[in-house]
Amino acid sequence: MCVANQKGGVGKTTTTVNLAVALALHGNRVLVVDLDPQGNASTGLSVPHHAGIPDVYDCLIDNVPLAEVAQAVDGIPNLWCVPATIDLAGAEIELVSVVARESRLSRAINGHPEKFDYVLIDCPPSLGLLTVNALVAAQEVLIPIQCEYYALEGLNQLINNINLVRQHLNPTLDVSTILLTMYDRRTRLADAVEQDVRNHFGEKVLQAVIPRNVRVSEAPSYGQSVMTYDPGSRGATSYFEAAQEIAERGVKMGGVA
Numbered sequence: 001m002c003v004a005n006q007k008g009g010v011g012k013t014t015t016t017v018n019l020a021v022a023l024a025l026h027g028n029r030v031l032v033v034d035l036d037p038q039g040n041a042s043t044g045l046s047v048p049h050h051a052g053i054p055d056v057y058d059c060l061i062d063n064v065p066l067a068e069v070a071q072a073v074d075g076i077p078n079l080w081c082v083p084a085t086i087d088l089a090g091a092e093i094e095l096v097s098v099v100a101r102e103s104r105l106s107r108a109i110n111g112h113p114e115k116f117d118y119v120l121i122d123c124p125p126s127l128g129l130l131t132v133n134a135l136v137a138a139q140e141v142l143i144p145i146q147c148e149y150y151a152l153e154g155l156n157q158l159i160n161n162i163n164l165v166r167q168h169l170n171p172t173l174d175v176s177t178i179l180l181t182m183y184d185r186r187t188r189l190a191d192a193v194e195q196d197v198r199n200h201f202g203e204k205v206l207q208a209v210i211p212r213n214v215r216v217s218e219a220p221s222y223g224q225s226v227m228t229y230d231p232g233s234r235g236a237t238s239y240f241e242a243a244q245e246i247a248e249r250g251v252k253m254g255g256v257a
């Protein structure tokens, strides 16, 4: 599942990290691929990603097997993370001249000898070759949408890019899931955005909505997800609900629980 939205700061990384932890805590084997040179997902999962650590760049550019760079996440059984270091900042340009530049990540994931129940790819806030690699590798796209005024602006561009990838590179790619993030129930605006998104995307929108919750934003500074930092917080329970919906949909689509 590729977590994408070229708009910055909409909750892509927070969603990737917390869904991954929630799914792993329920016994699923989960892999997070940090595909953003900012390395926020690696930080959020407390996975070392300083310069010199083998990372997703090595898989994309130098064909290093994914299994050699994936690290077990401390304290969460069944969860692994392929980190991003600052090296990845150059990949967007270096990829331009490599063979099969759009399908490097797909090849790396498919070459992994062990199977995962879920692979979540955290995308950078752009529509460049890194995001294209994520879209080619994924079966499904999850789009987090922040409940703010400009939320829907730019979504057409993302959907157009997804359609292009579907036409040329990954015919079965499905925008399966929309998640509303940073919902502030005190504002009428958040409610209006929610209605808009539900009218437009229908069933794809998860019932669970992630509230704006300070515990969610505090958790990364402790190298934790909100699931472990404060499991009783509204942020954590909402991400648990979202993970449960995703798991139930997977079962309906013929997967296993």
Ligand SMILES: Nc1ncnc2c1ncn2[C@@H]1O[C@H](COP(=O)(O)OP(=O)(O)OP(=O)(O)O)[C@@H](O)[C@H]1O
Residues within 6 Å of the ligand: 007, 008, 009, 010, 011, 012, 013, 014, 015, 036, 038, 040, 123, 124, 125, 181, 182, 183, 210, 211, 212, 213, 214, 216, 217, 218, 220, 235
């Ligand atoms: N539900 C929430 N409540 C409060 N703060 C949140 C919530 N979700 C995310 N945040 C905060 O909002 C900021 C942006 O979130 P995040 O990094 O997940 O977005 P992103 O889409 O990955 O950003 P980027 O485009 O830079 O990769 C972070 O500081 C995060 O801690």
Ligand SMILES: [Mg+2]
Residues within 6 Å of the ligand: 012, 013, 014, 036, 040, 122, 123, 124
């Ligand atoms: Mg991010």
